[in-house]
Amino acid sequence: MRVLGLMSGTSHDGIDSAIVDWSPDGDVLTGAVEHTGAWPYEERLRERVAGALPPNPADLAEVCRLDTLIGQAFADAAEACGPVDLICSHGQTMFHWVEGGRARGTLQLGQPAWIAERTGVPVVSDLRARDVAAGGQGAPLVSYLDLLLLAGLPGPSGALNLGGIANLTVRDAGTAYDTGPASALMDAAVSAATGAPYDEDGRLAASGEVHRGLLEDLLAEPYYRAPPPKSTGKELFHLGYLVRAASPYGLSLPDLLATLAALTAETVAAEIRRHRLETVVVSGGGVRNPVLMAMLAARAGGARLVPSDELGVPADAKEAIAFSLFGWLTAHGLPATVPGCTGASGPRLLGTITPGDGPLRLPEPLGQGPHRLCLTTDSGLPGVAG
Structure with missing residues (x-):
């Protein structure tokens, strides 16, 4: 399954992308990294994102506008990457609510409907919220x-x-x-x-x-x-x-x-x-x-x-590759969290799915997740873990 991972981090300068073709074989998951890239935010959008981040105030009208504009930017990035089977979009974190050392909520903007409408491909999104609801920090998911x-x-x-x-x-x-x-x-x-x-x-x-x-x-x-x-x-x-x-x-x-x-x-x-x-x-x-x-x-x-x-993991694209992996795991009914890392009460299947064109068809669920990972790049240079 070819999965596009899309990620914009706390630097909010643009969207990192990675297409990985994932193939399971027993407890080993092989990922062929076919594409990595970056899609810069337009300067005006970057300014608006920065202007809405804490400690700046942002009203609901601006939140709505940013949800749309970021979603459209992610759709542009996805379209530029070409056809895939599934897209996993992190969106842009705008607020991570922590009090007394406990994460109580988290908000990522970038409406996935824009990505699904543009590409016709199902989109997994909103991946952090379930871990937070299970008592976790919602981060770092990349663990x-x-x-x-x-x-x-x-x-x-x-x-x-x-x-x-x-x-x-x-x-x-x-x-x-x-x-x-x-x-x-x-x-x-x-x-x-x-x-x-x-x-x-x-x-x-x-x-x-x-x-x-x-x-x-x-x-x-x-x-x-x-x-x-x-x-x-x-x-x-x-x-x-x-x-x-x-x-x-x-x-x-x-x-x-x-x-x-x-x-x-x-x-x-x-x-x-x-x-x-x-x-x-x-x-x-x-x-x-x-x-x-x-x-x-x-x-x-x-x-x-x-x-x-x-x-085998390009330093600038590791998180985009991670979200490609999370999309594959969600599509196969597998959790993508480590409770000892996020503090959640148990492993959780992450995200919500926005259908693409036509009926939503997911693979048969797998009984267990991978224990080892083998990554290769397009140049054929292997990166093996495990």
Whole structure:
């Protein structure tokens, strides 16, 4: 079954896509990665998404408009990818409601009816809500894919995704959680100061110096000491949060970015050291920031940092590949959550299904999910886990 995964993360800069042809054989699931790509949001839509994110107010009229406009953008991205059997759309997270360490609700916009109408293909969507309803954090869902990828690695290993928020999956502990911001605060600082979406190749941060006083203030954030399972987002780590913390110091933009990169490196590395990980498979946009990666390597206690590309998963597309996998699992009646990672009361079948053209026809349900994963790319280079 060829499944298109669509994902827009906390950086809200556009839609990542991945087509994977999934084939089960006993307890091994093989995925041939046929396409990965990115579909940038139009600048006006990106501005509207940013304007509706916390702590900014957004009325129901704007929520309705964004649900439609994001859905239409996802439909554009899906149409550009070509024909598939199924689409799994994450949508755009606009609010993740956490109180007292418990996720109480989560909202992703991007009306799937627009995708189904445009493509004629069934769409799985709204994947986080069921895990939250079962007492989970609704994140990081990617831990299901991570544990399959890590299964065959020697020694204590983990998987790290550096998007807007950083999340870590620890194989031997069977746990996963958001460690804190990855690029969220850095991107907010760059956007406010220059209008650019991010610090390309970490060039500004490379010319700055870490300010220990601000770094210590930022590290005092209680979230970092909260026990997992836990999740966070731009509801906490947003521009207003950064302004309140950084304004007394009056730093230049390069010094501020160097300090924020150190914040990400310190908070992630503390968790890598705590679990005594020897190998960490790294994905997400942060992999392309050499300043962040160098700081992380220096603090990670000797852990080997391996780009996920080496396991057949393009670093920029891992989450889109994960959602392709979740769509396949849902279509086959299989749960796609790990209770020890999200905190849910049990594994759950995720998402709702919007039919495409004609009758909705799903495969026969499978009795059990895969225990191992084999991924290959179009170039024929294998990435084997398990």
